[in-house]
Amino acid sequence: MDTRVKICGINTPQAAEAAVGAGAQYLGFVFFPKSPRNVTINLARDLALDVPVGVAKVALVVNASDADLDRLLGEVPIDILQLHGGEDLERVKAIRARYGLPVMKAVGVSTPQDIQALDAYGLVSDQVLVDAKAPKGAVLPGGNGLAFDWRLISKRGWNAPWMLAGGLTPYNVVQAIQLTGAKQVDVSSGVESAPGVKDPAKIRAFIETIRAA
Numbered sequence: 456m457d458t459r460v461k462i463c464g465i466n467t468p469q470a471a472e473a474a475v476g477a478g479a480q481y482l483g484f485v486f487f488p489k490s491p492r493n494v495t496i497n498l499a500r501d502l503a504l505d506v507p508v509g510v511a512k513v514a515l516v517v518n519a520s521d522a523d524l525d526r527l528l529g530e531v532p533i534d535i536l537q538l539h540g541g542e543d544l545e546r547v548k549a550i551r552a553r554y555g556l557p558v559m560k561a562v563g564v565s566t567p568q569d570i571q572a573l574d575a576y577g578l579v580s581d582q583v584l585v586d587a588k589a590p591k592g593a594v595l596p597g598g599n600g601l602a603f604d605w606r607l608i609s610k611r612g613w614n615a616p617w618m619l620a621g622g623l624t625p626y627n628v629v630q631a632i633q634l635t636g637a638k639q640v641d642v643s644s645g646v647e648s649a650p651g652v653k654d655p656a657k658i659r660a661f662i663e664t665i666r667a668a
Contacts, residue, residue, distance in 0.1 A: 458632055458665050462658055463643040464492030471502050473655035475510055477662040482506055483513040491651030500531045513537050535559055547579045557581035563588030564603045577614030587621030605634045625660040629668045
């Protein structure tokens with residue numbers, strides 16, 4: 456099963472080493488103070504500088520201003536911007552134009568009506584992240600350990616490459632891939648021993664389970 460893997464919420468050298476060593480293609484760094492996975496610019500820079508060439512460094516931001524992004528991208532070597540807030544189509548286009556980096560837009564899904572947004576964002580993004588919609592009142596826009604009904608997107612495609620996220624674990628990821636046809640998957644809380652604490656053994660198990668399938 457030739458599936459590309461993103462380990463999101465990397466916040467220690469040990470987590471980065473485990474993800475890279477297991478064969479992850481993407482490492483995600485969370486720049487959102489309310490998240491238990493939040494990293495400072497200084498920490499992210501140190502971690503990113505140790506990531507080997509060929510592994511994409513992704514910055515997860517939530518409704519970031521140009522000033523926020525200027526500072527972040529001026530100090531941390533980032534390959535992809537992941538927009539995980541309420542950024543509209545125009546904002547996505549503006550960020551792509553301003554920074555010249557690939558943009559991945561996260562879209563929350565819980566009902567068939569949410570699928571239309573995936574079509575729209577696929578036209579203005581380099582990739583779309585198909586995630587479980589955060590419950591009402593949730594502090595975090597993602598990383599809540601929730602899955603959605605994968606049948607909603609079974610064997611679907613959009614106007615850009617896409618990645619499946621939301622509630623994935625070493626125990627359900629193969630089923631999720633088989634049901635949706637996902638070529639890329641993103642995990643955060645599903646490889647943690649506590650919120651924000653990555654478990655190297657779970658990271659390895661997640662990727663090895665996919666490879667074995």
